[in-house]
Amino acid sequence: MSDSTERETNESTTARPVGGGSCPECGGILLPDHTHGEISCGDCGLVVHEREVDHGPEWRVFDLSEADAKSRVGTPATLLWHDKGLSTTIDWQDRDGNGQLLSAAQRRRFQRLRVWDQRFTAENAQDRNLRQALGEIDRMASALGLPQNVRETASVIYRQALKRDLLPGRSIESVATAALYAAARQAGIPRSIVEMASVSRVDEREFRRAYRYIVRELGLVVQQADPSQFVSRYASTLGLSREAEGRAVELLRIASERNLDSGRSPVTLAAAAIYAAAVLEQEAITQTDVASVAEVSDVTIRTRYKELLEAAEAVGYVSSDE
DNA sequence: CATTCGTGAAGACGAAT
């Protein structure tokens, strides 16, 4: 786990741009985005790392996802492999109930039956899995007010996790939550980890673990959430003015210029900026109010909002009084 | 009296060894 793990609060991981290639999910053309150093599928919009995609005839992988990378060679037969053939219900031996060998014609016949048997059990199991997951994604997305396109992206991510056999050992619910969280961030309308956990049936810990896992294994590119994306939502539930909201965003911009945002949670920064902006606009809200809306502690707001104000003064955005 | 401020200790987490 060297370079592909990305702290939620950190900058995006590096990826080398490349042209061509096809989407591992839907087979569409991959489009390089040079400004972000990432690649996305022109058809389904999935964002993937270049690192794990074909770069030529050589297979060269630098981290521990070698097995996954190799799994991309050859036909995608994962549909048939969901249980690794461990639960075959038709005996593999070409013998009848008395141990006699079957005739050639019967052997062929049973061979076909086996194939169909596996297809049915595999597809049914995956269908059930997918149906439940999609239902959960829909439910959580509604509760969080996330639009349809985010749900679709989440379902694409979930399908890929399912296809890549990432589900065993993890609950459907945790992966569904993780997929939705990632999709919301990719769409630029993030929800906080706490918000996700509050509508999910799994706790924060489990969902975070699943999220790390699928991001790493799927090579998902999820940019750092912009703190200002939380501002308008929190500001409006607090009943702040447009002016205060604008100031909060400006404070965040200044903070980011001075690298005050590295290593800090976007939610914390947003909360601090909102409070600082309210002070500047002389709108009466308490640290506790902001803390409860953003679901961070008031202590953290204290430590951050002063930093923001200092930075703003240094730039001359506000004078030292007020 | 409510709110804000300051501080030390503690928990959690990712990164590195």
Next chain:
DNA sequence: ATTCGATTTCACGAATG
């Protein structure tokens, strides 16, 4: 598996208004 560093939180008391 354990350590390390940074961030966030908790708990408390003092200051402010």
